[in-house]
Amino acid sequence: MIKKTWLMFFAGSAFLALSTAPQARPDENTGTALHIDIPTRLEKANVVIDMAHLVFGGDDPFALGDIHLLAADFRAWNTKGTIVVVLHGDAAYLVLNDESYNAVRHVQTGNRYSGLLNELMKQGVQLELCGATAKGNHWGNANLLPGVKVNTNAMVRLTQLEQEGYQMIYQ
Secondary structure (H helix, E strand, O other): OOOOEEHHHHOOHHHHOOOOOOOEEEOOOOOOEEEOOOOOOOOEOOEEEEEOOOOEEOOEEHHHHHHHHHHHHHHHHOOEOOEEEEEOHHHHHHHEOHHHHHHHHOOOOOOOOHHHHHHHHHOOOEEEEEHHHHHHOOOOHHHEOOOOEEEOOHHHHHHHHHHOOOEEEEO
16 A cells, blocks of 8 residues: 655755754744754655646646755755656656747747756756656657656655655655
């Protein structure tokens, strides 16, 4: 049975990056103090994020901010492990190159998320597109941002990674 770990686990991580020991520190934006009661740190972790649906915080997919935060925490804490993001369903268009993004989204702006996604890949996050979603949308590798990998099928890949011990986070 798939363990359900919600992305909300990382919602408080923004504050954990400020401190790994219990102490009150003023927030830079509000001047209010936040006391961390349960400092957490990951020494080793393999995480897979199932990104099938998009929830927006303003104009950006909320999950991208959390994934950036997780990758930054991994780097700051020297966490040993891997972060894999499996995109499928209505979230899959995020990994399209500018020309394909424009055609699919009926815009002329190019993929406004490509910079965020390229930064994630530079931080070592592996982005994977569901092959079944790609086939269903008639997308080939040439339609994707450079560096995005294609798996056979998101459901099979998520199952495989969980069987390998990855912690599943649903988006």
